[in-house]
């Protein structure tokens with residue numbers, strides 16, 4: 122994930138970017154996403170967690186969750202994202218949050234906002250929550266269809282207003298697909314109208330309930346169009362929106378190129394990226410699921426390196442760092458891509474593409490690079506260069 126404005130200029134996420142970089146330098150976990158439960162009251166059709174009404178069988182006990190917060194503190198973790206499933210459904214959610222706050226770790230809650238009332242907003246604020254990340258997928262009708270629970274859109278919008286009234290920052294997140302592509306600009310406008318500070322757009326990851334749904338991913342051309350829109354918006358002095366982009370790191374060199382074309386000095390951003398590339402895998406980033414499994418990236422619950430019950434957080438950071446030290450391959454290899462040191466490609470997509478059942482290879486090339494052509498475009502180039510040998514009428 123990359124905070125585009127804070128990376129190239131300064132913005133809403135500058136403080137957390139700086140903390141994450143300092144933590145990485147010190148060998149501490151730089152950002153930790155903790156899925157404290159797999160249980161959820163929604164049934165989103167794309168959910169990579171495949172979250173539902175059930176608790177996973179080996180879920181960390183309440184006592185283990187509190188111990189884990191203390192261990193995060195001891196390991197120098199600056200920020201934790203409490204996520205799920207729906208984190209606020211976990212019976213000891215408030216106990217976990219209070220402990221996080223008491224330790225001085227900055228908490229961000231990633232919630233579907235169905236349980237955010239005015240009382241909850243006050244309690245969140247009292248416990249040091251400065252940012253809530255919540256999800257929006259399009260129109261009321263489309264959002265409720267995707268979440269498979271009627272009334273969810275209205276709950277999100279009401280919660281956003283309640284949170285803003287309590288002066289809590291809101292990150293609106295969306296997983297972009299061919300189904301909500303037509304709504305993206307309206308969603309960004311809604312976010313601006315509602316005082317949302319950060320808009321996060323994530324490529325669809327085809328795991329969990331999205332497994333095999335490659336056809337739902339937007340094209341590279343659409344990603345480039347979206348990046349062009351983001352560049353225009355960031356250069357608009359009236360707009361203060363911070364954009365985060367998830368699971369498609371090649372958007373960052375693309376955006377840097379566009380800024381350079383527009384005469385913007387991006388040297389500071391490129392310098393930051395050379396210390397902390399656009400794909401966070403192995404750079405102090407870590408995800409932990411509700412059963413304590415440690416993952417290089419939350420988007421694949423199958424790519425695990427151990428269990429937090431058996432491994433020290435510091436050792437997990439070191440183990441994950443070894444992934445960062447291995448150069449990417451194929452089109453992402455240093456000899457083939459001048460941007461690999463700032464991008465590296467999406468390591469979780471590489472791991473998933475090379476086959477979880479065969480052990481996966483996180484060094485493999487990122488097929489979704491928006492700086493390279495679509496497979497279809499490549500075929501057309503070849504078709505033009507290599508004359509038909511007969512047998513086809515095209």
Ligand SMILES: C[S@@+](CC[C@H](N)C(=O)[O-])C[C@H]1O[C@@H](n2cnc3c(N)ncnc32)[C@H](O)[C@@H]1O
Nearest residue numbers: 167168169205206231232233256294296325326
């Ligand atoms: C797993 S949810 C957990 C927090 C909370 N339940 C929510 O929905 O906001 C975190 C984020 O992951 C996103 N997400 C879920 N499945 C995804 C997928 N297959 N690809 C990309 N993002 C996905 C959701 O849209 C949501 O914004």
Ligand code: SF4
Nearest residue numbers: 161165168172206233
């Ligand atoms: S995306 Fe979030 S709200 Fe939707 S089913 Fe998954 S965990 Fe629940």
Ligand code: SF4
Nearest residue numbers: 453458464465466490
């Ligand atoms: S080829 Fe790979 S490393 Fe280079 S910009 Fe594309 S995704 Fe990033």
